[in-house]
């Protein structure tokens with residue numbers, strides 16, 4: 710059995726609030742008496758991709774546990790040295806993290822380089838181990854008029870679905886970006902979306918009047934995270950945790 714702590718959207722901006730909220734989550738994880746296998750952070754680690762924000766993130770997200778990350782649309786990395794894709798052996802499972810960022814844009818897409826890499830990595834991954842694929846932009850609608858214009862593009866969705874059809878060992882997709890503890894299905898597998906550490910998404914039926922980015926982003930709710938449990942039979946169970954405000 711593997712237990713993963715899944716954080717997303719810490720949006721470190723150099724200020725105290727973002728650092729305090731992410732710090733609270735890390736303190737909570739480090740104080741747990743039981744075993745965690747790894748921490749993953751699915752993008753929007755920083756707010757503007759500035760060097761001082763990355764520095765702050767590195768400091769606050771430091772852990773004796775392995776911390777695996779992928780970039781989000783807010784993480785702007787220069788100079789661009791190719792997509793930030795990575796594969797991690799978690800022992801009883803394989804974690805694949807993909808870069809879904811299109812530089813300068815808020816919506817997501819897998820580049821051809823990333824799709825080729827993903828195809829080769831999936832083909833080479835151990836058949837007997839469950840595979841989790843993490844990336845920032847969910848490949849599904851979350852039924853929020855603004856957010857659904859900046860999720861993972863249709864072309865990437867199709868290519869990803871085709872790869873997943875080829876590889877039943879992919880047991881779940883782990884995403885961020887939506888700042889909402891949410892679950893959906895894609896290509897017959899769960900899409901598990903971590904809540905935002907920095908803020909929470911207001912849903913259309915939670916606000917009055919027209920949706921705007923201003924009434925979409927709610928800084929009120931406390932920081933939260935997801936725990937994913939991957940059982941020996943490859944089945945995935947997710948628990949969501951909100952920390953005291």
Ligand SMILES: [Fe+2]
Pocket residue numbers: 718720752753781783886887888
């Ligand atoms: Fe975000």
Ligand SMILES: [Fe+2]
Pocket residue numbers: 753781782783845885886887
């Ligand atoms: Fe995002």
